Amino acid sequence: MECLLAITIGVLYAASFYLLLRRGVVRIILGIALLSQAVNLLIFTAGGLREGGAPFIAEGQTALAATSADPLPQALILTAIVISFGVLAFTLAMVHRADQATGTDDVDDLKGTDQT
Amino acid sequence: MNSVILATVSRLLTGLLLVFSVFLLLRGHNLPGGGFSGGLVAASAFVLFAFASGFPAARSMLFFTPHVIIGLGLVVAIVAGLAGNVAGLPFLTGLWDKTPLPVIGKLGTPLLFDVGVYFAVLGVTTLIVFSLGEDAGEED
């Protein structure tokens, strides 16, 4: 399972870097979206894959059952998803505005601020 | 968008989605759900309504501007956090009422915090979607 996930993460990273290197701004945004998915999966895998139930202490017990999942990577991923949702929504709005202001979505044409 | 089907269905669905969002908010403490997903579902109710009946109608149904809703949500969340300080404990310490209520379960400041998150997410999502949608509408 780890192997399969590692390959998936690798493919996701490769695809997102390919998109990030394209010239269209929208493709770059898609690349960032894919990148955050790749990272989420990486956290999930790095946190250790384990079969188990939700990590709640059952009624009447004082300790966790031995077969409960580690909640922390899931919490991290959840937080990361929330953040990337907000960031992605903002980025799309920004690209829309940038397209209106500059009339192009080709990053090669966005070099006005780099010239002296 | 002028579609009879969408307009009819949206009237039913908007209410249903809002009820569902409150359900998600309340069950979120120990089960999947919570302020964030509840807020998103509530926002999607307003977005659906906006697509069916137009953005001005959706804005008036929302009553407050999205900015104010974000602010309200943050105020509720801060108050929930400060409750710990009032009790002489660190910020964000959870305080619980001992007796569980029917349907809702135990009341406590974490629930209040989640309510704050619910409104903040609702505000942010509607803010972004409305401003993008109204922007696109101007071009057409």
Place this chain on the structure above:
Amino acid sequence: MNAVTLAILTPLVTAVFCLFTLRSPRLQRFFGVAGMVVLLAVALRLMAEVGGGTIEVVRFGNWPAPFGIVLVADLLAGIMVLVSAITGLAVAVYSVADVDARRVRFGYYAFLHFMMFGVCGAFLTGDIFNLFVWFEVMLISSFVLMSLGGEKPQMEGAVKYVTLNLISSSFFLAACGILYGQTGTLNMADLALTAREMRPELLTMTAMLFLVAFGLKAAIFPLFFWLPASYHTPPVAVSAIFAGLLTKVGVYALIRVFTLIFTEDLLLTHGLLLGLAGLTMVTGVLGAMVQFDFRRLLSFHIISQIGYMVLGLALFTPLAIAGTVFYLFHHIVVKANLFLISGVTARYGGSFDLKKLGGFYAATPLLALLFFIPAMSLGGIPPLSGFFAKFAVVKAGLAGDTMFGGWATVLAVIALAVGLLTLFSMTKIWAEVFWKPAPEGHAPHPGHVPPGERFLLLAPVAALAALTLAIGFFPQFFFDFAARSAEQLLQPEIYIHAVLGRTN
């Protein structure tokens, strides 16, 4: 309530006030400035609490340390929060006269305070994943501030700024995940303990991921391209606070992880930092030499100055780290001030182009003096603050007690040469803007700005210049703080004990 919690809550509450009063620019300006005044008071109280060397720990939600989220205020964090509050107040006052009502209605002050919320949180958190969240709060607000107004150059800059910072964030997140996978903890004090038992090569690999993530935010050598492409595009008040604070949050994060967690393979990690510091200094200052846009020139100087701070961190002796801390707060004050001055000259002379400016010395000798102080300080002329900052770092390099032997000397010599070139750049601005006669049709007109606005523009500039002078005339007082914070940083046991109550 303790000052640590207040330092985070104050900007958040202010931002909420600003959200509720979006329609009234006047009320927003009032809340925007008042919030910064309160934050400054809170920061002073925090400094009074941690200035003596105690480390204050707040456990959010009352959960014990390695499991819950902690806020930790040591001396470095206290200093950074204080300097941020000072810069924030100066910028908030300046914004009253500089940021137009349209941007204020779109929430300029709300996002300024959300950004301060993220900045203060990043300085105070004791949890590495939380640091990521605070970085994101700071970044998203800075994205909005960068693109607020939506003018063409602004959007061009914003696309680059946003994209590259998001990539760095994803590196940061991946690094957090990998670190958690290996150590099972995210608390920085706990990480410092468990990292010692990790396989060194895995630890170093994780360190490199953090280096890329923080290095991009701090704009060190191969990762700085977004900075000069974007920092000169938003309104002056925004570029001033970005230039003062944001890259320094990256430097702060570098200092934190490379003194607390990644201290096992010093020769490799800090050796790499040493090389990057040299390249950062040199490329930054060389890039600045060919610039003729006031703010772009200053942007390149941010990069070269970041090099000095990283150099101090890389040398890793008490004097060098103290130099870095001293450099941090000197630089925040001076650089924000220079950006504010560039805005004043643009208001008077109508341009940021050095070639189209001129005659300012004759028109406003006061502004010339106010520019002269931070500019010479940046160039490292005694007795101004920059001299002592550079002196400490260079002396640490020449001292011969570092682990890099001759290389430290080489870097110290490079630092001296870069200082000379910095002075050259500052002289260039002086000669172009202040000394040479105004070009045809571009004479400066201070009278065109109403006196009230002029006061609001110049008061923060004068206050920051006075602070620069104070640091320069009483260096011992300020250096004492830096030295004691370096002492804390080089003895992680103090930090670990404060957070966990144990050191093994």
